Amino acid sequence: MPSLTKILHFLSSALVTAVSVAILAYAMSADWATTTMECTRQGSPFANGSAVVQLRLFQAAVQRIVCPAFGGEDTFEVFPKLVETGGAPVILHGLVLGLLALCLLCSLCSILISIYNSVSNPYETYMGPVGMYACSSLSACLAVLLIILYVVNLFATQMAEDLVQAFSGGIQAEFRNKSATMHVGFFLVIPYIVLSIIAIILIYMYDHAAYTHRREQQRPTEDAPKEIMMY
Template sequence: MPNRQKKFIFCVGGVLSFACVLVVAAAMGTQFWLKGTVLCKTGAQLVNATGPELEKFMGRISYGLFHGQRLKQCGLGGRPLRFSFFPDLMGAIPIVLHGSVLFFCAVLIVFSAVASAFFLFNAFSRPYETLHGPLGLYLWNFICCVCSSLVMTLFASEVRFHRLSEKIANYNESSFVYKTHSEQFDYSYWLILFTFLTHLLNILLIRLAGIQFPFQEAKEPDVSSGASDLMY
């Protein structure tokens, strides 16, 4: 591939990696990772509410990695409340799992920035081999793919298996019991999937630039043809 086209591909990869830095940083600061509805089970059972009457006991909840808000309804109007995971809910959430999500988000930001720098370094400089050359481009993008998949998996397990929404809704509640009615991941969660796909695209761009995948066996040169070439 001509050197100019290779530089262009590396520049595109650098811009995409830097975009991932901004996207993940913005996603971490929002409260739009998950949204859902919670049912005031105690209030609904007291009046034996069914069908449309359940709407009076249906509240809403949305949260991210640091903060969120909930609207509790138990038949007497809504009670909006904002909350923070740190330090308000440290006793209610699976702190190790939630901390792992934050940790891998931070690692994803760092290595996306590293990948962006290495793309530009390979585009405008003469990198030496190992981590400054093609191997580094593959390595940093592969690490970003792993981290983004871990963020999605850990957050999904925190929500589904540890019933994070119910723990938030029932925190410091002594009179009412709340039960999750519906949940769906919001757009900040899907931004992490966008990051994963972007780094996967970067790996394909590196291969498009003519750089072989790591550990791929190089084709052995034909010794006989080389000897015949020397004769002429």
């Protein structure tokens, strides 16, 4: 049976990871970004309209004001609409969704490993602290990567413009002065990363203390004179 100290450390790590999963799950349903831009009919020198794209991970809304020749408001599923437009945005968005799924999977594995260690002593196996380090570290790294990919998709591609163009009734539009604002869903990935790191620290604190204790127990034997050890 594990010691009380080990039980507390591993259960605390499992609890912290569970909170991070809840935060990430909420983030997946919240607003991630709003993109605004000026819009005009192709070939016209004046921007006489505007469009606003409100983005979540799975759903979005486009509000058009005289863009490019009329206005309207449409809600839609993000990934299927990006598949219709094609190009880099659909690939990057698909990678973001895949990384989010992997983050959740790694966090769930971390929770299971932490709970298992709180009732057992699989110290020399992948189900010990090493497995927990691997799962939590991987989830944090993947979350950092998905943040980078999402920002690249939002600012470096024509994702928002393609989504507006998809509802322009076939009239070619030109866009300029695009700006984007990040929202709570995007920023909640940061505490998810921080909590994953805290979960690692909790296990490391116990692992380091246990290692130090084992070394102290071995030291008298290691430091004993050879004459004494012969008897």
